[in-house]
Amino acid sequence: MERLLITGIAGGQGRLVAKRVADEFDVSGVDRAPWEGRPHRITVHTLDLRKKKFEDIFRRERPTAVVHLAFVRHFRADPSVRHEINVAGTKRLLEYCVEYGVKKFVVLSSSYVYGALPENSYYMDEDTALNVSRHYPEIRDLAEVDTLCTTFLWKYPEIATCILRPVNTLGYYVHSAIGAYLSLRYVPTVMGFNPMVQFIHEEDVAEAIARVLETGLRGVFNLAGPGALPLKAAIRETGGTAVPLPEIAARAVLGRLFRFGIYHLPADSVDFVKYPCTVDGRRFREATGFTPLFTLEEIFSSVRR
Amino acid sequence: MAKTIKSRVQHSERGAVRSPRKRRPPVRPLPDLGGPALGGELAGAEAVAAYPSLETLSDLAGGILESLAPRLIRDLNHEIRTRIAASPIELNGYGYDPWGFNTEVACRILLICSLFYKYYFRVQTYGIEHLPRGRMLVIANHAGQIAIDACMIGTATVMEANPPRPLRGMGEYWLPTVPFVNVLMARMGGVVGTPKNCVDILEHGEAVIAFPEGVRGMNKPFSQRYRLQEFGYGFMRLALQTNTPIVPVAVVGSEEQAPSLGNFTALAHLLDMPAFPLVITPFPYPVRYHIYFGEPMEFRGNANDEDDVIGKKVAQVKKRIHDMIQTGLRQRRGIFF
Numbered sequence: 001m002e003r004l005l006i007t008g009i010a011g012g013q014g015r016l017v018a019k020r021v022a023d024e025f026d027v028s029g030v031d032r033a034p035w036e037g038r039p040h041r042i043t044v045h046t047l048d049l050r051k052k053k054f055e056d057i058f059r060r061e062r063p064t065a066v067v068h069l070a071f072v073r074h075f076r077a078d079p080s081v082r083h084e085i086n087v088a089g090t091k092r093l094l095e096y097c098v099e100y101g102v103k104k105f106v107v108l109s110s111s112y113v114y115g116a117l118p119e120n121s122y123y124m125d126e127d128t129a130l131n132v133s134r135h136y137p138e139i140r141d142l143a144e145v146d147t148l149c150t151t152f153l154w155k156y157p158e159i160a161t162c163i164l165r166p167v168n169t170l171g172y173y174v175h176s177a178i179g180a181y182l183s184l185r186y187v188p189t190v191m192g193f194n195p196m197v198q199f200i201h202e203e204d205v206a207e208a209i210a211r212v213l214e215t216g217l218r219g220v221f222n223l224a225g226p227g228a229l230p231l232k233a234a235i236r237e238t239g240g241t242a243v244p245l246p247e248i249a250a251r252a253v254l255g256r257l258f259r260f261g262i263y264h265l266p267a268d269s270v271d272f273v274k275y276p277c278t279v280d281g282r283r284f285r286e287a288t289g290f291t292p293l294f295t296l297e298e299i300f301s302s303v304r305r
Numbered sequence: 306m307a308k309t310i311k312s313r314v315q316h317s318e319r320g321a322v323r324s325p326r327k328r329r330p331p332v333r334p335l336p337d338l339g340g341p342a343l344g345g346e347l348a349g350a351e352a353v354a355a356y357p358s359l360e361t362l363s364d365l366a367g368g369i370l371e372s373l374a375p376r377l378i379r380d381l382n383h384e385i386r387t388r389i390a391a392s393p394i395e396l397n398g399y400g401y402d403p404w405g406f407n408t409e410v411a412c413r414i415l416l417i418c419s420l421f422y423k424y425y426f427r428v429q430t431y432g433i434e435h436l437p438r439g440r441m442l443v444i445a446n447h448a449g450q451i452a453i454d455a456c457m458i459g460t461a462t463v464m465e466a467n468p469p470r471p472l473r474g475m476g477e478y479w480l481p482t483v484p485f486v487n488v489l490m491a492r493m494g495g496v497v498g499t500p501k502n503c504v505d506i507l508e509h510g511e512a513v514i515a516f517p518e519g520v521r522g523m524n525k526p527f528s529q530r531y532r533l534q535e536f537g538y539g540f541m542r543l544a545l546q547t548n549t550p551i552v553p554v555a556v557v558g559s560e561e562q563a564p565s566l567g568n569f570t571a572l573a574h575l576l577d578m579p580a581f582p583l584v585i586t587p588f589p590y591p592v593r594y595h596i597y598f599g600e601p602m603e604f605r606g607n608a609n610d611e612d613d614v615i616g617k618k619v620a621q622v623k624k625r626i627h628d629m630i631q632t633g634l635r636q637r638r639g640i641f642f
Contacts, residue, residue, distance in 0.1 A: 118481035121501035122404050192484025196405050196491070229399045237399075247484070275481060280505075297398065 001026045004213070005063035007093065008070030009044055010035040012173030013108065016206035017067055018042055021213060028061055030054065031070065049089040058100040065104040065213055066097055071145070074177070075138065075264040086141040087148070094152050097159060104160045106212050108205070109146040111165045111222060112139060116277040122196065123280035126220045136268040150220060160216040164208060166223035167279060170303050171202030177265060179303060182238045191244035194232050195276040200225030201294035201302065211288045224281025225299070226292045231273055237300040247274070378416070385415045388469040393510065404473070404506065405491030411471065414493055415463060422460045425591050426558070430461045432598040436470060436552060440507045441601065442544050443472060445554035446533055446626055447516035447523045449589070450582045454559040457594050458514060472514040473506050477579060500543060507547045515540045517619070524580035527564035531630055536623050538615045546608035550601035553622055555629035557597070561640045562589035592640050597629040
């Protein structure tokens with residue numbers, strides 16, 4: 001049986017992936033937080049990725065496959081810590097993968113790396129430049145991680161590296177900024193803007209990762225869900241009420257709330273509710289035959305208040 | 306009417322799925338007031354849907370409007386809805402196509418457009434039977450300071466063509482940054498004019514309209530009227546790449562709707578707009594539009610050829626449009642008739 005190491009296993013997505021592949025792989029995981037009530041055949045090391053002891057796990061367990069999910073995607077932490085975990089943590093993990101002979105490496109990036117820009121095509125393909133840092137520098141580390149992994153993909157042809165860029169992920173287990181945003185009773189939007197947004201269910205993301213592990217797929221792939229709809233329709237479907245604010249007000253309010261540590265989302269994230277950041281999932285579909293199981297309706301009913 | 310009933314059924318079905326804890330009152334279908342619905346579906350409108358109380362109010366207002374609207378408008382609305390329903394556009398369960406086209410909003414805008422089409426600009430079309438089935442690239446001359454020509458061509462292909470063909474517009478890159486306009490553009494079927502968008506839409510089998518002159522043509526001064534400006538080459542490369550027939554279209558009349566004396570470049574830069582024409586009329590003149598649809602032109606070749614090779618093909622399209630414009634100018638009896 002192949003030995004699989006999942007970083008960030010105690011997070012929502014990590015748990016789903018671990019449970020999904022537990023029959024086919026000998027699963028172990030690393031996370032800063034423990035996973036209470038995990039299936040007993042899954043071992044979890046409560047450990048920080050930045051610690052020296054992390055290498056011991058590779059020495060001891062010799063994993064043949066790695067799924068990298070350990071990212072800080074929220075803004076509650078110190079930005080430098082966030083950057084260190086995301087970029088330096090990934091860099092170190094990649095070095096261990098080479099050193100200890102890992103055969104498959106899957107990383108869960110994000111479609112946000114393309115950035116939400118007015119001139120974006122609907123349905124950007126994987127060759128689109130990672131433009132997020134132009135207007136939203138706070139999450140440039142995610143673009144750096146993506147680039148790091150893409151370079152790794154070309155540098156080590158013997159390792160089946162797969163970079164997945166899923167769209168907005170919703171579900172019961174996964175905590176995401178978009179999930180928190182849609183769970184508000186009154187959802188602030190930008191007046192006069194209503195971009196198309198795409199969603200995918202967390203179980204479908206787990207399924208996609210499992211498919212990649214099973215097939216040893218290599219490449220960069222967008223992971224699109226069942227379809228797109230306007231942001232305000234999504235807000236309506238999840239049971240919220242859209243409150244359109246003029247853009248200046250939205251930015252000022254969000255900026256102040258962020259600075260005083262009340263609401264942890266930088267003002268620059270406003271672009272993601274203004275402009276589309278929708279991706280073309282064709283390439284992944286053609287490579288694996290993957291079609292999302294959950295429809296938009298089901299995705300929304302899983303997060304409806 | 307069939308489409309209206311269908312979308313209402315979808316509305317109520319979706320209402321049933323929602324959890325009972327919902328505080329918003331469910332959308333009730335309007336009482337049938339005889340005749341096709343006008344604005345009865347206002348509940349679907351973007352801004353209105355956000356407020357629970359407004360939604361019911363707008364339902365009520367829609368009902369009143371419907372009963373008050375003149376026969377003429379009701380019939381026109383009915384015709385538009387039937388025609389849009391017969392057009393080959395695919396919508397998802399929420400009533401949107403992948404690029405944000407929405408029947409409800411599009412029908413309402415088309416209603417306004419076709420009132421202008423019929424009674425203000427009194428558009429005459431020629432050769433609309435030339436429209437091919439399947440994907441096509443409609444290439445037209447651009448004039449008149451605001452894109453009324455695009456609206457009129459789009460209305461013509463819905464109201465006069467068989468089967469009706471809603472056109473997908475390729476917008477300027479700055480349009481998505483304009484509040485409200487960007488939403489309307491998407492709901493009517495427009496997208497930002499990136500090559501990827503155009504290829505995706507053409508491969509989906511739809512009709513795309515493009516103005517290769519762009520702002521150069523639209524905002525040229527009155528002294529330059531009916532002189533085709535330099536054509537961009539992008540449309541030809543896309544047509545070659547996707548094997549799409551090009552339908553040349555000549556619009557006669559648009560040049561006189563809003564004569565411009567010149568361009569206020571400094572103010573345009575200040576406002577981040579591509580041009581700021583100095584127009585002497587606050588509202589377009591009621592000129593008569595003549596729209597000539599030419600026979601589809603098929604081109605074969607490599608989409609990545611040098612500009613010289615592509616330019617020759619573009620020149621053929623430009624020549625055809627130029628000839629059609631000249632014929633149209635000779636044939637028309639006057640600017641307003």
